[in-house]
Amino acid sequence: MIPELLPLVSAAILGILCITAGFLDIRDRRLPNWLCLLTAVLGLIAVTLLVSPQGALLAAVHGLIALIIGMVLFQFGVFGGGDAKFYAGIACWFPLSQGMLLLALTSCFALLLVAVWFAISFMKRDPAAKTSTKKAMLPFGVPIAAAGFVGFSMSPFSPF
Secondary structure (H helix, E strand, O other): OOHHHHHHHHHHHHHHHHHHHHHHHHHHOOOOHHHHHHHHHHHHHHHHHHOOHHHHHHHHHHHHHHHHHHHHHHHOOOOOHHHHHHHHHHHOOOOHHHHHHHHHHHHHHHHHHHHHHHHHHHHOOOOOOOOOHHHHOOOOHHHHHHHHHHHHHHOOOOOO
16 A cells, blocks of 8 residues: 555544444444444554554553543443443554543543533423433543544644
């Protein structure tokens, strides 16, 4: 493959993964394990090709740290298990030095999601209607996916 196309192909693959995750999370409130694992593996391959094998090692460390923290948050009911695994998969697209960028972007997109979610819920509230617990959960895979793609787009090896 022509090296100049690697960033563009990587961005396209990440975009497809992020769109898939967002769609599945909105539709099912579930992020499947295969998607989280595929995201992590393809991220490590991309970082290996775009940065270096050492960069991929640091991205793997980033993903592992994110997974451990995510699982702790899951145990306390702060975060869904699929969200924790998907965030860890997205973290594998970023060397450890870019971890705070990913966390900051995810936080910003999550705040935006919460604000929009509450505004929509307030406008269409019906006291007589019963909402299923599943539909009441916020699809945090959406801000994670958005942050992953935007963060990748901001990286030095981005095609944008």
